[in-house]
Each structure stands twice: as C-alpha cells, then as structure tokens.
Amino acid sequence: MLADYHVHTEFSDDSQELMEEQVKKAIDLGLDELCITDHVDYGVKKDWTEGDIVYRPGDGIGLAIEEQQPLANVDYPAYFAKFRRLRDEFSREINLRCGLEFGVQTGTIHRYEELFARYEQELDFVLLSIHQVENKEFWNQEFQQGRTQKEYNERYYQEMYDVIKAFKHYSVLAHVNLISRYDKQGKYPFAAVRDMVAEILKLAIADGKGIELNTSSWHYGLDDTMPSRDILRLYKDLGGKIITIGSDAHSTKYLADHMRDAWEILVNEIGFAKIYTFAHGEPIAHDF
Template identity: 25%
Template sequence: MEHKYASDCHSHSNCSPDGEHSPGAMAERARELGLYAYTLTDHCECNEYEGKYRERQAIAWAEMEKLSVPKGLVFLKGIELGQATQNPEGAREAVEKYPYDFVIGSLHNLRDKEDFYYMDCREKPREEIDGLLDTYWDELLEMIELGGFDSLGHLTYPLRYIQGEQGVIVDLERHYEKIDGVFKSLMEHKKALEVNSSSFFNGLGETMPGPGLLRRYYELGGRLLTFGSDSHRMEHLGRGIDRAMAEARAIGFTEFALYRQHEPVMLPLE
C-alpha cells in the first residue's frame, strides 16, 4: 500500500451470504497487503433480520472474537447494517447486541422494492429512474435521522448498477439539492461519509460517491471520511484504497476516520 495509514473499513467474509473467504484468511491478506487497519463488516440486512441475519450475525461475531489477529495489523470489529429504517427494532437489537467498533449504514433496496443489484433499469423511463433515486435520497435521510451507525456506506450505490453495469446515464445534477441535504444531515448528526472504491472496477469507473460529490461534501464543510473496498473475497481486499485516498487528498481532505468503539480516530492522508 502506498499510504502510511491505508485502511480498509468495508469488507465481507464468508459469514456474509455473498462472501467467499474466512475472516482469518481476510485478515491475513490485509497483513500481506500492508494495510494499517482492517475492519471486517459482514452484512446484516435488517429487513431480513429475524428470519435470516440474527443467526448470521451471531456466527460472524463469534468468528471475529476467536480470530488470531496477524501481528502488526490493527483489526477492528464492524458490521454493515442495511435498511435499518425498514425494521428499526431489529436494527437496534443488532447494533446493541455486540460491542462493535464500527457500523456502516447502508441502503440496498427501497421499501417494498428489490435490491438495486437485481433491478433492470434499461427499459425504465428516465422519470421513473429519477423517481427511484429521489426516494433513495429521502430514505437515506430517514436512516440518518434514525441513527445507530457511524458511516454512510456507498452513497451512490444505485449508480453502481444503473449506470455502471447497465449503461443508463443518470443526470446527477438534477439530484444535487437532495444530495446536499444528505451531506448536511450527516454533518449535523456527526456521521462519516464512506468512500467506497469497489466501483472503480465496474463500468462506473469512480468511487461511490465520485470526486464531484466528494468535492461538494468538502465545500459544504464535511470532513469525516472512511474508506472501504467493499471486498467479498481476498483478492479484492484493499483494492482501490490508495487511489481513493489520493483523490480525496487532491480535493483538500487531509485526514480520515478510523472508528474504534464508535469513536473516530483521525489519521493523516499521507
């Protein structure tokens, strides 16, 4: 890794349904890469909590507890909390059950809709796509108001699929007012914004959010950033982190947050 404090704070082991490798293998890979810190954040989808993820969460926590941390690596225990507003009681139980260091708040699907991962927007009218995105920003605001997380995950998640994989170009300028509202709410509630590097490697070709939106966040006064590769296998761990950090530095950010017991430890972007 090129950055002294390069840290990957978003990844999944085989404790997630879509993860491939064990927590131990992921941590060992983090050490091999020379990451300063590694936070494991397996999925917890609150809209499926009682029927599926409560048990998965218990297994993931037990695996992290018994992990033999490689020497020289800062290892932190996290979770990716999805759709908290769609099951607030389940979300509260999930984050209070175990003493996590870090919680990512994510929104993968709108209420009563399928995950954007499965949604084909190629034949949808532009007005319908813009309507879906408007609802997405609104639900993010609800999630920030609800709280219970430390950093907002992959802000432009829908674009990973709508634009990056399906080639449907979205005019984000139309959404700036609502996105600015999300940024302001994050700052008001002292929540961080994640810079997710996974989308460097699909058709989107930029972080989530991209440099343009990161600059808007910075100009509005936002300074709390976390970085994550969103890796689901060893080979992708740390991927794009150095580039994402360099881009943030070029915008004007001088430090980023690493969360320990839900408190941000600020480290230099160097």
C-alpha cells in the same frame, strides 16, 4: 495509515471468503488496520434464529447444500466469537476492528435499534447502506421497475434521508450513490439530485457522521468514484471531515483494491487532509 474499512467474509450472504483469509491477506498487503463489516439486511434476509432460511435463486446448481449461499444475516454469536479470536491471535501484526454493514430501510429501523442495543459493546464501526427500498432490490431492477429514472433516483435519496433522520446508530454512510451502479438508463445528472444529496450530507455532518470512498468502483468498471467526485466535493464543501476508505471486498482478490488511487483523489483532487478509523464507535483522525 493503510486501513480497509469495508470488508466481507463467510458471514455475509454474498461471500465465501473466510475471515482468517481476509486478515492474513491484509497482513501480507501491509495494512495497519482492517475492519470486518458483514451484511445485515432486515426485510429481505432473516436472522439465523428465525429459521426457514432460503438460498439464492439459481445459485448452487450442482453444489452441496453447505456450499450454497444462504439469504441470511450474520450469525452474530459465531461472528463476534471468531472476530475476538482472530483479533487476539493477530494482535501483534494488525489492528482488527469489528463492524457490521446495516442495510437499513425506514420499515426496518426498529430491528436495527434492537440489534445495536444488543451488540453495541462488540462494535467499533457501523456502515449504513441503502441496499433496498420497500424490500425491493436494485441489482435485479425490481426497485426501478415501473418508475422513471427521475422517480427511482429521487425515491432512493428520499429513503436515505428518512432513514438517517430517524436512525443514528451508525458511523459512516456507505457508497452514497449506490443506485447509480444499477441504473440501466445511463448516468443521471448530479444536478438533478444535488439538493437532496446536500440535505443528506448536512444531516450526517450535523450528527457527527462520515462517508466512505468505496473503491469497488474500479473493479466494477464505473466511470467515476463511489460516491462520485461531485458528492465527495459537496461533502467537503459543507464541512464534512470524517471519511473512510473501503474496498467492499468479498474475496481476498479485491482487499485494499486501489487504496492508493483513492488516497490521491481524496488528497489531491478533493483536498481532504485526514483519513479516519474507528474504535468503539469513536472516529480517529490520521494523516494520509
């Protein structure tokens, strides 16, 4: 089973790749299944219906306004309509699944409850990500500023635990140790946060949720998988079984990137026996 379960298109604020191009590339690569998971990040981005959409600072220099990247969530009616059209058009060539990536914070849970209730029937899959904490971003160091390495790592994992304790409308935890990608202080010892991560994974497992192996670690040049092998092993040792593979591709260049390397790690190093896909929110196990 070749399935990429973390893919972005023009409906994400940080991608300009057309959905149809991601689908065509997936077919060319021989994928059995593709799940589109465009971004929703309440707290730092608006829905299109709210108006007054702003554009990324510093972006779009010399570009027409329509070519700039808006800081907005998915245009839901257009997104679902286009997905349905492409699903029908390419149904004989690939199995397409519809997802979203929810960048949840404790203070925005109510927005995601409302969103999920509105579009539950459209969704096969929901990634849950911690992209911001207190509406502060990681990539620009706003979240880390004024905190020690210990403080921002622990605050990140505490937010993740608090979110999944209260919010259950998701399928899989995405890139569990995302904070490490933006840690300019160097690699933080896993032992220092192991107990916190274990509590997160225990709760996810008890709720019937999974985690993903996000292959973007290869093209970002990270020194380990995302999440790390330590986290993958811990999840399995605690009884976790549901795992997906996602490229986090924002362009066709990285679609299904290093998927077979991910397979090798999951099967031969960690010992997983199955890979999972989803339909209407239900996990489906497949042999590797």
